[in-house]
Amino acid sequence: MKRTRWAGRAMGRWAVAGALASLAGVGAFLGIAYRSDLPAVPTPKAADFPPELVSRGAALATIGDCIVCHTADGGVAYAGGRALATPFGTLYSTNITPDPEGGIGGWSKEAFKRAMRDGVSRDGRHLYPALPYDHYRRVHDGDLDAIYAFLMTRPTASAPAKANDLIFPLGFRPLLAGWKLLFLHQEEFTPRPDRDAEWNRGAYLAEGLGHCSGCHSPRNLAGAEETGDSAYSGGVAEGWVAPALNGSSPAAIPWMADSLFTYLRTGIDGRHGAAAGPMGPVVHGLSRAPEADVRAIATYIASLSADRPRAAPKTPSPPDRTAEAAKASPAGATLFAGACAGCHESGAPMMTQGRPGLSTVTALQLDRPDNAIRAILQGIHAPTGPAGPAMPPFAASLTDAQVADLAAYLRSRFSDRPAWTSLETAAATVRKEDSQP
Amino acid sequence: MTVTLTVNGADHALEVDPSTPLLYVLRDDLELNGAKYGCGLGQCGACTVHIDGKPAFSCLTPVGAVAGRRIRTVEGLGSAEAPGLLQQAFEKEQAAQCGYCIAGMIMRAQALLDRVPDPDEAQIRAHMQTNLCRCGTHMRILRAVRRAVAMRKGVQAAQEVRP
Ligand code: FES
Ligand code: FES
Numbered sequence: 001m002k003r004t005r006w007a008g009r010a011m012g013r014w015a016v017a018g019a020l021a022s023l024a025g026v027g028a029f030l031g032i033a034y035r036s037d038l039p040a041v042p043t044p045k046a047a048d049f050p051p052e053l054v055s056r057g058a059a060l061a062t063i064g065d066c067i068v069c070h071t072a073d074g075g076v077a078y079a080g081g082r083a084l085a086t087p088f089g090t091l092y093s094t095n096i097t098p099d100p101e102g103g104i105g106g107w108s109k110e111a112f113k114r115a116m117r118d119g120v121s122r123d124g125r126h127l128y129p130a131l132p133y134d135h136y137r138r139v140h141d142g143d144l145d146a147i148y149a150f151l152m153t154r155p156t157a158s159a160p161a162k163a164n165d166l167i168f169p170l171g172f173r174p175l176l177a178g179w180k181l182l183f184l185h186q187e188e189f190t191p192r193p194d195r196d197a198e199w200n201r202g203a204y205l206a207e208g209l210g211h212c213s214g215c216h217s218p219r220n221l222a223g224a225e226e227t228g229d230s231a232y233s234g235g236v237a238e239g240w241v242a243p244a245l246n247g248s249s250p251a252a253i254p255w256m257a258d259s260l261f262t263y264l265r266t267g268i269d270g271r272h273g274a275a276a277g278p279m280g281p282v283v284h285g286l287s288r289a290p291e292a293d294v295r296a297i298a299t300y301i302a303s304l305s306a307d308r309p310r311a312a313p314k315t316p317s318p319p320d321r322t323a324e325a326a327k328a329s330p331a332g333a334t335l336f337a338g339a340c341a342g343c344h345e346s347g348a349p350m351m352t353q354g355r356p357g358l359s360t361v362t363a364l365q366l367d368r369p370d371n372a373i374r375a376i377l378q379g380i381h382a383p384t385g386p387a388g389p390a391m392p393p394f395a396a397s398l399t400d401a402q403v404a405d406l407a408a409y410l411r412s413r414f415s416d417r418p419a420w421t422s423l424e425t426a427a428a429t430v431r432k433e434d435s436q437p
Numbered sequence: 438m439t440v441t442l443t444v445n446g447a448d449h450a451l452e453v454d455p456s457t458p459l460l461y462v463l464r465d466d467l468e469l470n471g472a473k474y475g476c477g478l479g480q481c482g483a484c485t486v487h488i489d490g491k492p493a494f495s496c497l498t499p500v501g502a503v504a505g506r507r508i509r510t511v512e513g514l515g516s517a518e519a520p521g522l523l524q525q526a527f528e529k530e531q532a533a534q535c536g537y538c539i540a541g542m543i544m545r546a547q548a549l550l551d552r553v554p555d556p557d558e559a560q561i562r563a564h565m566q567t568n569l570c571r572c573g574t575h576m577r578i579l580r581a582v583r584r585a586v587a588m589r590k591g592v593q594a595a596q597e598v599r600p
Contacts, residue, residue, distance in 0.1 A: 074559060074563075334455050334456045334499060334501055335456070335499055335501075335502060337456035337499065338455070338456035338457065338458055338497075338498070338499025338500070338501070338502070339497050339498065339499055339502070342477055342478060342496075342497065343478055349478075350478070390480070391479075392478075392479030392480070392494055392497060394497070395491075396488055396489075396491035396492060396493035397488055397493040397494070397497065397498040397502060397503065398502055399502075402502050
């Protein structure tokens with residue numbers, strides 16, 4: 001009895017000690033996690049900002065593509081509310097117009113910079129890394145001033161924030177402090193002395209505001225970008241493959257700065273194909289950004305794959321094996337003749353305008369068929385306006401099995417790489433996603 | 438090769454190359470001349486028909502791909518004697534100038550009405566965006582679609598009143 005009681009008391013003591021220890025742990029963690037709120041300030045007036053600063057901010061915000069995530073379909077620019085699907089649930093972007101209630105009208109410059117660099121809201125709440133503050137840490141102070149000036153001079157919209165829908169327990173924001181402890185170590189950009197000014201400008205923009213590797217690098221289980229050799233080795237964005245931009249680039253013809261510039265500026269390059277999926281809005285922004293900045297980005301990104309072997313390809317010209325492909329996928333050949341040839345067969349009106357032949361299109365060279373299937377089902381929306389590259393969607397006219405036949409035909413006709421597998425399942429997956437509201 | 442097409446509820450067995458665009462077969466073999474050839478590139482919508490209830494460009498649809506599937510053309514919505522709801526609305530609004538785009542416009546609009554009972558202005562505009570009218574009667578076309586929505590509500594209300 002005595003023993004039992006002692007034992008009981010001892011156990012009680014251990015429990016108390018354990019509880020205290022874990023409380024201390026939680027306390028220490030909350031200590032790190034806690035960020036104070038910064039006082040609300042009266043909304044600055046547009047006249048407070050010199051016009052040159054605002055227009056520089058506009059150019060930088062265009063390169064950062066703030067508008068894409070922070071505007072809902074058909075919504076007011078920068079008023080937020082766009083649903084961002086992540087592997088951890090759905091986030092809704094916030095209102096970054098200078099509205100004092102729903103937007104950032106009450107944010108001081110300091111509060112804005114803290115959000116951009118540390119991912120902390122003015123009220124002290126941690127922000128999810130869907131806001132790529134891991135990139136924005138690299139941005140120079142003066143450029144953040146300019147973006148602040150630009151945002152504070154936008155028309156206000158009083159859209160309140162929409163509640164996020166995340167898997168348990170990620171709705172508990174202090175956890176983000178742990179994520180930041182592990183992954184938020186980026187420093188302000190410093191130029192590399194062994195590279196020229198254009199390259200350094202490109203690196204600054206691409207690694208900072210442009211956050212190119214946000215899509216073009218793989219992410220780890222915690223959703224953080226992989227770095228080192230894995231940087232730019234390809235990722236996924238909204239179900240589209242974001243192809244590798246480093247030495248493992250799958251492009252049929254290696255990217256050079258000139259062709260990249262054309263692609264980023266116009267949405268299409270005659271030797272690589274058209275911007276599709278989430279790359280469309282990126283190109284839309286860059287088609288309006290300062291030309292020299294886009295050239296600089298092209299120079300930097302092209303340098304990432306400079307170590308890719310540029311020896312003569314196996315076949316002297318890009319593959320186009322009509323007969324073999326028709327034998328491998330006769331059903332696909334028939335579908336191609338009726339649905340695609342009017343634009344894509346050599347001699348078609350579109351081809352005489354210098355559009356890329358399918359054997360140079362990267363979507364057909366990737367390991368995964370996703371981009372080709374998405375382009376067939378959803379089409380390509382002209383990213384730069386009516387004159388840009390566009391393709392009609394075929395979701396209504398072709399079944400999943402037909403899309404699979406067609407994709408198999410395209411792969412065997414226009415690529416030297418191994419045949420794709422499970423095409424019908426891939427088509428069904430994309431179609432299901434699309435039919436969701 | 439024999440392809441069996443189900444158009445506006447009727448089956449047709451046709452001897453055709455399966456890669457022939459559905460539009461050609463509708464017009465040349467079945468003499469359903471509502472759908473028009475505008476661009477042949479999926480850019481104008483003049484050739485729009487329904488395949489299994491969804492609007493599609495028949496100029497880019499290989500006929501072999503739609504064997505056995507439900508195809509509906511503007512002729513399936515009504516006739517000159519007994520026009521369907523949208524056809525009446527387009528006539529009332531005098532939405533046609535040359536008329537070349539109209540069959541495609543009507544089929545495009547029909548797909549929306551089939552799916553959304555009471556579409557708002559934004560939905561109508563977003564849905565109709567795919568189709569072009571070279572005469573520029575888009576404003577009348579939009580009015581016609583709105584009128585069809587209102588007519589349908591009127592008919593429904595009348596039906597509810599009647600015992
Ligand atoms: S003719 Fe088919 S879309 Fe123009
Ligand atoms: S009425 Fe002439 S093309 Fe539309």
